[in-house]
Amino acid sequence: MPSRLNPYISFDGDARQAMEFYKKVFGGTLAMNTFGEFGGQEAGAAADKIMHSMLETDSGFTLMCADTPPGMEYKPGNNISVSLSGDDVGELRGYWDKLSADGTVAVPLEKQMWGDVFGMCTDRFGITWLVNISEPA
Numbered sequence: 001m002p003s004r005l006n007p008y009i010s011f012d013g014d015a016r017q018a019m020e021f022y023k024k025v026f027g028g029t030l031a032m033n034t035f036g037e038f039g040g041q042e043a044g045a046a047a048d049k050i051m052h053s054m055l056e057t058d059s060g061f062t063l064m065c066a067d068t069p070p071g072m073e074y075k076p077g078n079n080i081s082v083s084l085s086g087d088d089v090g091e092l093r094g095y096w097d098k099l100s101a102d103g104t105v106a107v108p109l110e111k112q113m114w115g116d117v118f119g120m121c122t123d124r125f126g127i128t129w130l131v132n133i134s135e136p137a
Contacts, residue, residue: 007063008064008065009063009064009065009080010065010067010068011067011074012067012068012076013049015049015050015065015066016032016049016050019050019053019055021123021125022055022063025098025099026055026057026061028055028056028057028061030053030054031053032052033051033053034047034048034049035047035050035051038051045070046067046069049067050065078128080127081127081128081130082130083129083131083132084131084132085130085133086134087133087135087137089117089133095129099121099129099131100129102124103121104121105119105120106120107121109131109133115134115135116135117133
């Protein structure tokens with residue numbers, strides 16, 4: 001397997017719901033493991049929470065996430081955003097429509113001064129998404 005770089009997002013107990021949502025947005029294969037599967041009785045109240053999940057899509061995207069482990073502080077912030085870019089207008093607009101639904105649009109998906117169509121939104125789980133649609137080559 002070649003090396004790869006992909007986002008890994010931490011959630012505060014709703015990782016399962018977030019990843020199921022992202023699977024509806026992007027399609028693909030979703031694998032999830034709970035703390036209980038690997039932590040036995042030590043997992044306690046976190047037994048049903050997600051220790052690790054990975055969504056791999058037909059488009060080649062990989063998104064990983066987990067619930068914050070017991071004993072660690074959940075610190076949401078504005079230090080992460082996920083960027084989607086390319087020239088497949090239908091695919092990228094479809095992602096935008098699903099991600100921005102029930103979320104907050106900071107920059108509407110529209111033509112920008114640099115010539116591409118760009119938008120920025122925060123989904124219902126608090127994750128910021130940047131979508132950039134370039135002109136086909």
